[in-house]
Amino acid sequence: MRITSLLSVLGLIASAVAQLPETPRFDLTQPSYDLFRSKKLGGVTVQQSFTFDNVNRRLFVAQRRDGSDTKAGDLTISQLDFSGNLLGSMDLLGCGHGVNIAAQAVGDATYLWTETDTASSGYGQRLWRFEFVDGLTLDSAKDTDIERILPVADADRCTCTIDPVSNNLVVRYQRDSKQNIAVFDLDEATAGNFSTPLADFLIPDLNDLSNVFQGYTAYGNYIYFLLGESYDASSGVLNSQVVSLDLNTGKIAQGPVMTRAGSTLEFREPEGMAIYKTVAGEVRLFLGFASGKAGDRRCNLFYKNALVF
Template identity: 40%
Template structure:
């Protein structure tokens, strides 16, 4: 599939299949938010960014939207010796068409598998993992940080004053925010190992450190093959979406998106995706919810290109089950 087609957003996802329960038929029209169910993972995917250069030359890890001020933020491991082990990250701020507007360096934070943005007026607050600890050769966060984006600043993990430890002893912890419900979800390991756990909070409760009564708390069910590599996740209303796949060159790839009903902790849909299949060294990287005139999009990304010259491509789905 040509690059030009990707730029016009004419990529289609591979056919999906139900993984646990039968799925409902596709709804017509654009239902109101309160009436919407879940994204149709087998529907076509459309391009937002295509092989976009970030501030660093390393591969992207995840991204998030400032849906109020109209920006995209992407996070990647800082290029250089020891940066992966230390958990040093770089955030790039961009326009919605991918033009860089600034960057920020984070020292000792983690790996960046998921991030979130909280707009407060015209200021954007980043939510990331922090207090990185070494695991299996890479640094991963053990707490959640909130801090304002400040162009050009290098921020040390020890300098962050707004930190959260909702689950004592949790590791490999990352955040995501549902902008339609103002809920924050944290994904983490307990006892230093899989499976992934999830705790969902109203954002106001989380910021007030009221962690005892989350909206949901559940263990991730089996999504697919046991060796599937998690590459991103996000939530929309009552559903968790998880992206998995490996770095592969050429078709067909092995990227899947899975939907989990957080009320039951059951898989309700899993679908194979060939969005961006023409990318060289294509690797699934990150998920987020974008709002366009109030309409939500399920967005997911890919890194591509050779080592030292990696790029970010982002696609979305907006059809409903």
């Protein structure tokens, strides 16, 4: 997954509204632990992102649809159990790259927030929200009854994640070729109200080694980014990193820090981040990695759980 480098985002922080309660942050220097390794998805391509329905205890993984052109914006969303067993999948046509997806519980159902209306670049220009239904195919060109969502005016590219603990929708959007972050109350966003962001700022230069952005997630007043390349792209050099920013200031809190999670995996491309809170109340920062050979890529998930108070 390659998208506009964070190193190309220049300039000062545009704005940041300090409205988010202070919370602990993950210590990115602490070890990562396995959830599972080398699990099959609904397709055989590289995973792009993943998300948890924290209420119904479900896991979803996005990847490019098998046989689709890289710029067509066709995706497969797989549902896995927490042991990595495939439970079902659905396809999205003409929707985007799958940079980030988000899951929202609505009773016993799970609604997904994803990109849609792919541009010639292969990235989605809008968001949409729909119920996950195993075996269903949604086509952005035909399913026009599903509302298109533009959280920030004049944005020409956007993705999102949900902080399931703080109940916030966090949007990464592009405007004038620059990447920004905006935070909204999830209930307000679901109702279509994006008029009062809790934070809105330009992402600063993160000084990463790999120059490739691979996903993000948020917990409380911190947002986390995953950076890095596959071993194929880096000539076998491990360059995957994680970094945290304070959403109330827009400034780097920690990192970038090298992560060795899954370092022995074949291919090993960092792909996706998510937050999950266990039944016992432990909050976990998840990191995703693709592995395996071309034509048989596998899903791998790891997590960090050490918090700094």
